[in-house]
Amino acid sequence: MSLNDILTGLQTLPLSTAIAESDWLFPTIESVHVIAITLVVGSIIVVDLRLIGVAATKRPLAAFTAQFLPITWSAFALAALTGGLMFLAKPVSYVGNVFFLSKLVLLLAAGLNMGAFHLFVERPAHKGQALGAARLSGLASLTIWIGVVALGRWIGFTI
Amino acid sequence: MLNVFAAWLLRTPVTAFLENAAWAVPTIQTLHILCIAIVFGGAVFINLRIFGLIERDEPVAAVLGRFLPPMTVAIVILAITGALLIASEPNRALFRVVFWVKMGLVLLAVAATWTQQRLILTGPARTDGATALAIRLVAGLTLLLWVGVIFAGRWIGYATGWPGAPT
Amino acid sequence: MRRQTAALILALSAASAAPPTAEAHHSFAMYDQTRTVTLKGAIKTFLWSNPHVVIWLEGAPITGGAPSVWTIELTSPGNLTRIGWSRTSLKPGDAVEMQILPLRDGQQGGAFKAAKLLATGQVLEANWVQQSQTGAHP
Numbered sequence: 133m134s135l136n137d138i139l140t141g142l143q144t145l146p147l148s149t150a151i152a153e154s155d156w157l158f159p160t161i162e163s164v165h166v167i168a169i170t171l172v173v174g175s176i177i178v179v180d181l182r183l184i185g186v187a188a189t190k191r192p193l194a195a196f197t198a199q200f201l202p203i204t205w206s207a208f209a210l211a212a213l214t215g216g217l218m219f220l221a222k223p224v225s226y227v228g229n230v231f232f233l234s235k236l237v238l239l240l241a242a243g244l245n246m247g248a249f250h251l252f253v254e255r256p257a258h259k260g261q262a263l264g265a266a267r268l269s270g271l272a273s274l275t276i277w278i279g280v281v282a283l284g285r286w287i288g289f290t291i
Numbered sequence: 292m293l294n295v296f297a298a299w300l301l302r303t304p305v306t307a308f309l310e311n312a313a314w315a316v317p318t319i320q321t322l323h324i325l326c327i328a329i330v331f332g333g334a335v336f337i338n339l340r341i342f343g344l345i346e347r348d349e350p351v352a353a354v355l356g357r358f359l360p361p362m363t364v365a366i367v368i369l370a371i372t373g374a375l376l377i378a379s380e381p382n383r384a385l386f387r388v389v390f391w392v393k394m395g396l397v398l399l400a401v402a403a404t405w406t407q408q409r410l411i412l413t414g415p416a417r418t419d420g421a422t423a424l425a426i427r428l429v430a431g432l433t434l435l436l437w438v439g440v441i442f443a444g445r446w447i448g449y450a451t452g453w454p455g456a457p458t
Numbered sequence: 459m460r461r462q463t464a465a466l467i468l469a470l471s472a473a474s475a476a477p478p479t480a481e482a483h484h485s486f487a488m489y490d491q492t493r494t495v496t497l498k499g500a501i502k503t504f505l506w507s508n509p510h511v512v513i514w515l516e517g518a519p520i521t522g523g524a525p526s527v528w529t530i531e532l533t534s535p536g537n538l539t540r541i542g543w544s545r546t547s548l549k550p551g552d553a554v555e556m557q558i559l560p561l562r563d564g565q566q567g568g569a570f571k572a573a574k575l576l577a578t579g580q581v582l583e584a585n586w587v588q589q590s591q592t593g594a595h596p
Contacts, residue, residue, distance in 0.1 A: 152507035152508055152535070153535045153545070154535075154536065155536030155539075156536075158508035158509060159445050159446055159508075159509075160442075163441055163442045166445060167441055170328040171331070171335060174332015174333065174335070188357060203336075222505060225507075281321055281325060281328075282317075282318075282321045285320050285324065288509070289316075306487075310487040310488070316488075379487040380487050451540075
């Protein structure tokens, strides 16, 4: 069974057809996706600006990571779910779209950056050390997520 | 009258530029979305604090003071990018009811946020029960309004124009 | 805070500029609304899906040119259903003559205006902007 077979199979599921053809279901899923991604990006901006050291520097970094990263994760789960539902509308088309594929690559990069941050940078940064690495982590995160939003829009511009 | 305005817009150099530079509209849309993240995200964070769900060790006024200034700048950019997006397709958004619904909701959301700011920042009434309840009610309302704005914004692309709209 | 906000805005603006692409065609601004191109050919694919129904047409303009694949956009399935279309209105292999509003950048694509099925003479129309009406622009 080739990738194309799997994708075409996905496209013919009743759920996929409903999303592909329904009058209100697709725009609803899209709107929830927008809400989810704005919360991902909004919370990430708060943490990243603190990491980079340009905002709220009197408040400890730990306060921001503890309070805002859970929002990031929950919102990301919702974004992934709604994104997956929209993907079902025309899987073959999306997998052939270079902007969609690039967006997936950038999401992976965002995950790797966050993983590296948690493993190597977070604890020293909470103690006021490794500030250079923290800044880099924050800058990388901001750049990647802005790129994700831009690519997401370009998907909407291509067929 | 709106038809006349749209027809005029179609002939302006701004519109011509937006129509001919392939990257212009997607870039403006991306900036629009990033600013929504700042405004809507900020509104959510302020309201989460009001309901005591995050940053309970920071006073509500401090959280407000941290998020409102970037939200204000972002709203201005949203207005500018929004106007440019209308200019890029003058015959579309202006002639759909849902677009005007969105504009109404934006005005209400901004008014609600401003009311919220006044309730939180003005004087002695800050801690009494009635004001606390009012602050929570307005908080819930602003969130609903912003969610409405996002839904209305998405629906512009799916709506049909009203009778007599130019094609 | 003001300087930081300004810096953030500048950074956002710079980062929002995505690279131009050969495939961009969406937002009605991409289409030249002042002229129509008539294509003749056969339907390759009819993608009946949100957010936009898409036709891939194998053919050429009636004014001449080598046959190739043209990408034509319509509105959403919901809007098209309201004016009498269905997922089977066009099928792969159908021979058609089609009017489109061409892409401004000269690429092979456009916004759908009308199509005539050559086998039956049936005419299908859709107004991409109004989305609720059939028929050509007045």
